Amino acid sequence: MTDNTFDKDSKSVGINHPGDLLNEDPLAWLPRMANKLYTMWLMWTYPFASFGKGTWAHYSSHVARSAAPHISIGKNVAIARDVRLDVRGTNGNGSPLFIVEEGCGLQRRGVYSARNRIHLMRNVICAHSVLVMDHSGEVGDDPGARKQETVGGSIRIEEECWIGFGTVIICEQGELVIGRHSVVGANSVVRRSIPPYSVVAGDPARIVKQYDFSKGKWVLGCVRPPAGATTAL
């Protein structure tokens, strides 16, 4: 859904070829330097649970310093413009609530709000304007009462997934797992687990395509039932 280039030199200006850097607008170097400085600032002064090498954060991305101890970021992660990493609350045993593993790309304007646990495994692509929340607002009986957040569940997005533009992933209870190498289409709403090797789309997200191992190709429709779907709904 977004640019496929996550290599270091192509950030934020969309360079196709390394040689193009020399032809780039001199003004484009200013934000580039700002990104570099901001990334170093994050790496050295924020108390992250971990912050891998080669990780790059846009200067307008937002992480609160108080949230940093609960966030673990792996190597070569790209955090683009206006991305917000939000941690609400803590968990007792001190393990991080928001884990981004090696090679993930968090594209522009994504909002990630963890109350229990959000785990992005290796090489996940989250496209623009994604919302990932492992809790939600409570719907009470009393319409006038101040709304609390629900306790929520946990979200795990497994290796190599591609989460499309504008997708909303919300887990209200239990564990929501998006299986390995799955694709979530643009503007989908995901509220329950998705089996591995699937393409889903729509609101609510339904399986459009799955990889059929017996035939060795992608086929339309549902081949395997959603395994490990523990969430209601």
Added chain:
Amino acid sequence: MLRSVRVTSASLDDHEGFFSRVLTKLNSLWLAATYPFAGVGRSLSAHYASEISRTLAPHIRLGNHVEIGRHTWFHTWSIPTIEDKNALKIIVEDGSRIGPRCTISAANSIHLEREVVLGSDILVMDHAHAYEDINIPIKDQGATPGGRIRIGEGCRIGQGAAILCSNKGELVLGRNCIVAPGAVVARSFPPNSVLSGNPARIVQSPGVKQAGGDEKSGERSEVDLANIEVTLHDR
């Protein structure tokens, strides 16, 4: 039923600060003067925080009176198999307005005809990630060859819509189409249709009588227009 449509280009409307407007003007002059666009018309207005890369400018042609909103990103790239350096990939014709935070990502061709209005947060993309090989991370698989996208004259696209053409062929949105906010358009549609949903369906073709027997099309369109105009405001 009709909402008031605010005039977005009124210069007295102070939704954008003075300094930001000056910066936008300077940025537009800078772009028009120094970037090697395939073509750039009169009165370009590109927000100072819009992102157009100079190295990609030869692939882009902008008409007269084009407006480009804050954080809008023009991106073109060549799929290695179809290497065509300096091919024209993004064409924005006269009077088109592109709202804030849009992403226009072209591998082949994206053509916005005259007077197209894109609201905010819109994705227009004529290719997609390839995901078919399950042994390689999707991230490393590159893109599908993709197709071409043409958005007809006078189309209005609502906030958060996605216009995607991931397979070969051409996606044509006929003239004066209205796309509701949040719709996902993945195939061609005839002129004058009102589209909504994921995947997008025609909710109304103007001139077609509704079940109730009322001619509602004009009214409905006005409301949708109003919604789209409002989304343009936070540029």
